[in-house]
Amino acid sequence: MTRVVEQRGLYFDELEEGVIYAHKPGRTVTETDNVLFTTMTMNTQALHLDAAWSSGQPFGQRLMNSMFTLSTMVGQSVTQLTQGTIIAQLGLTDVTFPHPLYHGDTLYTETVITGKRLSSSRPGQGVVTMQHTGRNQDGAVVALATRTCLMWTKAAHAAQS
Secondary structure, three states, rough: OOOOOOOOOOOHHHHEOOOEEEEEEEEOOHHHHHHHHHHOOOOOOOOHHHHHHHHHHHOOOOOOOHHHHHHHHHHHHHHHHHOOOEEEEEEEEEEEOOOOOOOOOOOEEEEEEEEEEEOOOOOOEEEEEEEEEEEEOOOEEEEEEEEEEEEHHHHHHHOOO
16 A cells, blocks of 8 residues: 655644744745736735836835735745644734845745644634744845634544544
């Protein structure tokens, strides 16, 4: 019989507080990413779309859409942490963008589990709080976000199947 290994995230019981989970590979962001995401979400901000106008602004060039940066940062964590083990995303807080991300930069993300507790109302499930940090290729922090998720315990998810 052939053994099957299914890629998944970590269960509530496997996540460790204080551990840094480094998500690889990084994601090099492009002008196309920025224009498509910005127009797809109906964000007409010239800082993302108008190179001539942006060249006269304080950063001297277009900036990556911060919602694209946030989405990509959270997305980079999925395979390692929540793929198939999350029940629901409960919230995002404390979102900041301390340094711009530009076309051609590479975004690297790491996550630290800052808290976890079993749910008092949902047996076999737990609430996990994560701190995501996005850095560019030079190590500058470009985004921070605290994310709270409802996660399966391994035994409860197996019993559900």
